[in-house]
Amino acid sequence: xxxxxxxxxxxxxxxxxxxxxxxxxxxxxxxxxxxxxxxxxxxxxxxxxxxxxxxxxxxxxxxxxxxxxxxxxxxxxxxxxxxxxxxxxxxxxxxxxxxxxxxxxxxxxxxxxxxxxxxxxxxxxxxxxxxxxxxxxxxxxxxxxxxxxxxxxxxxxxxxxxxxxxxxxxxxxxxxxxxxxxxxxxxxxxxxxxxxxxxxxxxxxxxxxxxxxxxxxxxxxxxxxxxxxxxxxxxxxxxxxxxxxxxxxxxxxxxxxxxxxxxxxxxxxxxxxxxxxxxxxxxxxxxxxxxxxxxxxxxxxxxxxxxxxxxxxxxxxxxxxxxxxxxxxxxxxxxxxxxxxxxxxxxxxxxxxxxxxxxxxxxxxxxx
Numbered sequence: 235x236x237x238x239x240x241x242x243x244x245x246x247x248x249x250x251x252x253x254x255x256x257x258x259x260x261x262x263x264x265x266x267x268x269x270x271x272x273x274x275x276x277x278x279x280x281x282x283x284x285x286x287x288x289x290x291x292x293x294x295x296x297x298x299x300x301x302x303x304x305x306x307x308x309x310x311x312x313x314x315x316x317x318x319x320x321x322x323x324x325x326x327x328x329x330x331x332x333x334x335x336x337x338x339x340x341x342x343x344x345x346x347x348x349x350x351x352x353x354x355x356x357x358x359x360x361x362x363x364x365x366x367x368x369x370x371x372x373x374x375x376x377x378x379x380x381x382x383x384x385x386x387x388x389x390x391x392x393x394x395x396x397x398x399x400x401x402x403x404x405x406x407x408x409x410x411x412x413x414x415x416x417x418x419x420x421x422x423x424x425x426x427x428x429x430x431x432x433x434x435x436x437x438x439x440x441x442x443x444x445x446x447x448x449x450x451x452x453x454x455x456x457x458x459x460x461x462x463x464x465x466x467x468x469x470x471x472x473x474x475x476x477x478x479x480x481x482x483x484x485x486x487x488x489x490x491x492x493x494x495x496x497x498x499x500x501x502x503x504x505x506x507x508x509x510x511x512x513x514x515x516x517x518x519x520x521x522x523x524x525x526x527x528x529x530x531x532x533x534x535x536x537x538x539x540x541x542x543x544x545x546x547x548x549x550x551x552x553x554x555x556x557x558x559x560x561x562x563x564x565x566x567x568x569x570x571x572x573x574x575x576x577x578x579x580x581x582x583x584x585x586x587x588x589x590x591x592x593x594x595x596x597x598x599x600x601x602x
């Protein structure tokens with residue numbers, strides 16, 4: 235954007251790198267970084283670590299001390315102007331007597347949404363907004379979508395062969411992709427608020443659905459869509475750290491008690507006919523302050539969600555192997571008979587991960 239200097243870009247880029255340090259910890263809050271600069275020199279910096287603790291601006295102001303007066307603050311998200319778990323950052327910046335605040339993007343939260351900028355300007359502080367906005371938004375897709383649309387951001391992870399197969403006809407699938415790709419998946423899990431799967435995947439693979447990264451303590455919520463409460467109480471995930479939420483249409487009290495005694499939370503879903511409404515699942519997850527959902531499931535549920543427009547992004551790990559015509563496909567997508575029916579994607583990133591390729595693709599028919 236015109237009007238910003240090279241130094242402005244440099245310091246905002248530094249604030250974005252700081253914000254990224256909170257990638258695995260800030261949930262359900264956004265990832266935010268702040269850099270305070272005086273006479274061309276950084277005098278304070280900080281990032282939001284976790285909900286309930288000081289925001290990025292407060293950490294940076296504490297580091298800057300008296301040097302914050304007449305300085306410029308670079309913040310990746312508009313400072314909050316309301317009392318939540320912590321006091322308003324806009325007031326702290328005003329009290330510190332900064333001369334200028336540069337903001338990457340406006341906060342979509344209804345209780346902020348321009349209010350922080352207005353407060354700063356009314357206090358006589360110069361405010362410039364929109365610097366590296368795209369990069370700032372990329373750090374918080376789930377928070378932004380939940381604030382704007384009342385839904386979490388859904389990212390679907392898939393591993394496949396070069397010919398688009400995810401398992402042999404027998405169901406054997408370990409391992410299509412390399413250890414490097416599986417390690418990368420752990421980082422996807424770690425940044426997610428919840429991981430979503432169907433009971434078919436639980437019955438077939440008995441997955442753990444946990445984050446196994448050194449230094450990562452937070453386990454995302456595990457969500458299992460189980461229309462008829464057929465999930466076994468011996469499922470591996472029920473004995474592992476973290477919460478497991480089973481969403482069902484069944485009012486079978488014995489099955490519910492059996493799963494609850496094994497450690498699951500069971501929720502009887504509204505709008506049930508023959509299956510659990512995925513729309514209702516996503517609405518409820520948003521009410522639970524779930525920002526980013528990682529979908530790890532089979533071709534049926536992922537295909538259904540893709541056709542309904544509930545998937546925002548695909549992360550596909552493609553291995554240099556061929557598995558043949560009888561192997562299982564990536565999605566179950568009935569009804570696609572003409573070219574006009576095809577689902578449009580936009581590749582946003584393609585890169586090597588070990589011996590595999592990781593393909594990031596935006597789903598263009600998403601409801602987002």
